[in-house]
């Protein structure tokens with residue numbers, strides 16, 4: 001009985017334990033630039049230009065820097081974001097601004113990208129470019145580097161949460177689980193998460209090293225370890241009880 | 253009354269009641285008069301109901317005051333990033349890596365926070381578990397959180413009194429533990 | 440009736456526990472004087488003493504409580520001398536490993552050895568010393584796990600599993616088989632102990648995965664462990680072992696107190712059964728209160744921690760206190776030293792529990808966590824609770840070996856222990872309430888009151904030790920007598 005109740009208690013842990021993992025050396029990148037106000041950059045979409053401040057005045061934002069030529073992380077990253085967002089089922093009172101940090105991208109390129117994910121008619125998503133790439137990526141402390149050999153940007157996968165006052169309140173680096181995304185959404189909508197894990201060491205992806213499977217098996221391990229003692233004790237005691245009963249029977 | 257004195261007084265009163273109960277028990281146990289404890293079942297039920305009621309009230313009063321639920325709906329005026337390590341605190345207004353490669357010390361060398369405004373500390377550790385306990389100028393413990401490697405704890409607080417605040421480590425971190433200190437000022 | 444061999448192994452155990460106790464007390468007094476700057480000490484040396492003191496005290500009194508229950512169990516079931524001898528030898532080796540790792544290996548990461556501190560000594564100790572300490576604990580955990588499983592086996596030879604938990608009392612007023620309170624409480628506490636020793640074994644194995652099984656320090660896994668998970672496991676183990684020991688002590692009180700005062704035995708009823716079954720459940724989840732200041736711990740757990748900490752006190756107070764009152768009230772109870780120790784122990788247990796509940800309230804914990812309030816409350820229910828339960832048993836059993844009874848109260852000795860003990864913990868409470876950190880080898884100059892409290896605490900502890908010594912010498916003498924050839 002004990003083990004069942006403890007197991008139930010531990011089940012509450014699943015979402016939170018999903019962050020229990022192993023990492024060698026953590027990077028605090030996830031924290032930099034927090035509570036800084038964003039510069040009021042102009043965003044260009046195929047429908048025209050709009051000031052960033054107008055956007056966050058209307059609703060909190062999640063910023064996702066990408067580039068359309070990307071052969072690696074950007075595509076699975078956006079697909080995961082779309083999937084997780086619909087999984088979350090959160091109220092749609094915030095928007096996702098996918099902007100390009102590649103000066104060669106045009107608003108049309110971005111619209112094609114939106115079409116590719118079937119998001120061009122979704123009012124929660126905005127795909128655009130900006131003429132103040134440097135100001136914006138600096139404010140976000142977004143890490144990227146042009147790699148001449150691969151003719152690609154090596155860059156991190158970043159989601160930055162911006163609240164309705166234009167402050168960056170939380171950043172997520174790397175491929176996100178829906179739990180992490182939930183944290184981000186809650187934070188930009190005015191919630192407060194009292195703690196968070198540091199991003200893992202392999203978060204600074206080059207576009208080709210990404211392995212979507214890693215990290216997924218961790219939570220069950222942590223969970224199991226917390227539950228083993230109680231389950232183990234239960235098994236041992238019932239085992240002893242069975243053996244003792246057999247012995248008593250034989251004696252009678 | 254400061255919360256410190258309140259807690260001590262509360263404890264001493266409750267402990268005295270406890271002690272009185274046992275002294276009373278000792279005294280009545282020696283006498284042979286009377287039929288012993290009567291209506292034991294009723295007394296047990298009464299104690300049970302009383303305890304549960306007291307606990308229910310205490311839970312509903314104290315749980316909302318837990319640090320996780322305070323200052324949740326504000327945008328802090330300042331954030332301070334803290335990395336604890338054997339045996340000091342590195343603090344900056346900007347985030348930095350645990351290896352300190354991009355650490356920028358605050359201007360003037362001392363973290364200065366505004367009085368009367370909410371602020372946030374983002375506390376982590378570069379090596380072992382440490383504490384991050386804030387003492388006021390009378391050396392009373394004001395608030396605290398733990399510094400755990402791989403995690404960031406966000407401690408929000410509002411300092412109403414300007415002055416110098418001292419940081420002490422409240423998680424044992426080997427022999428330099430009692431000497432581990434930090435400080436900041438509130439203006 | 441216990442056999443002569445069983446009596447001898449019991450007295451051997453008692454001698455070992457008392458010698459460990461006395462030496463650990465001297466370490467405690469040295470520490471307190473050092474904190475008072477009466478005899479300042481190099482911090483590394485202080486922490487060697489603190490680590491040894493903590494692990495020795497917790498171990499000695501957990502073992503004493505297990506032992507006491509096993510001796511009394513002999514009234515109802517068949518017990519085994521060999522099992523206790525095995526446990527004693529295993530414990531001896533374990534303690535030798537622990538003490539040499541601290542005293543000669545200089546290991547001093549505290550008895551809770553919070554990951555990753557054992558591996559980050561900063562030159563304070565060698566990796567081999569840390570591994571030796573962990574192996575000492577591993578050995579103790581395995582030996583004591585077997586010890587507890589063996590006792591469960593002994594109980595289950597006579598009682599079925601539901602009977603051992605006294606479940607038949609829940610539905611029937613007078614069931615065919617009565618489970619004595621001693622068996623019920625011992626059984627539920629043993630299960631708790633088993634859980635916590637398995638936890639310890641897993642925790643230590645995880646340490647070894649990083650440090651290597653041998654003393655070479657070569658890791659088994661490349662990966663690093665998660666500090667949050669390790670902290671949860673550490674306190675699951677540490678908190679549970681201390682609490683189950685206390686419960687085993689209470690089992691002794693249930694069994695012996697009425698008998699010592701010439702009252703009829705206590706019986707198991709539905710509420711005794713229900714209360715104790717619940718108590719163990721709550722104790723297994725209350726450990727979360729050690730992590731309140733780790734904001735990364737899921738908040739559901741923090742709340743479970745506070746609720747379970749509160750609830751854990753309900754069965755004990757409602758069932759045990761009222762039962763005690765019913766035994767004692769106005770019935771011409773005949774007091775002697777052991778029963779008085781049980782009474783004072785119950786008081787210490789309750790008062791320490793009050794201190795614990797105040798600290799287990801999250802909004803208080805923010806100014807009490809890891810201040811001297813923590814040693815204050817656990818010393819109250821250990822030193823003035825668990826120790827007195829077990830010591831009362833020692834005093835009684837030393838006479839029981841020869842079938843005699845000492846009817847005297849030895850009031851003066853007890854008064855010394857009461858004044859000394861409560862004075863000693865009061866100094867901890869005062870320090871804790873006024874923000875003095877725990878585990879400080881010396882205090883910052885600004886904490887002016889801290890040194891005074893420390894010095895006074897040390898003197899009170901000396902008073903306690905004086906009373907204790909008078910009691911213990913008597914017990915030791917009687918224990919040695921058991922080894923002389925017995926007249927039959």
Ligand code: HEM
Nearest residue numbers: 467468470471493496497500549550821822877878879900
């Ligand atoms: C008169 C007897 C005792 C004295 C003088 C004494 C003294 C001390 C002192 C000075 C400390 C360090 C406090 C600090 O954190 O600053 C301490 C810690 C401790 N004591 Fe005792 N103590 C006594 C009895 C006991 C008993 C009976 C137990 C348990 C059954 C116990 C268990 C512990 C534990 C577990 C610690 C914590 C060690 C650590 O932090 O790693 N003590 N004691």
Ligand SMILES: [Cu+2]
Nearest residue numbers: 382421425432
């Ligand atoms: Cu520290």
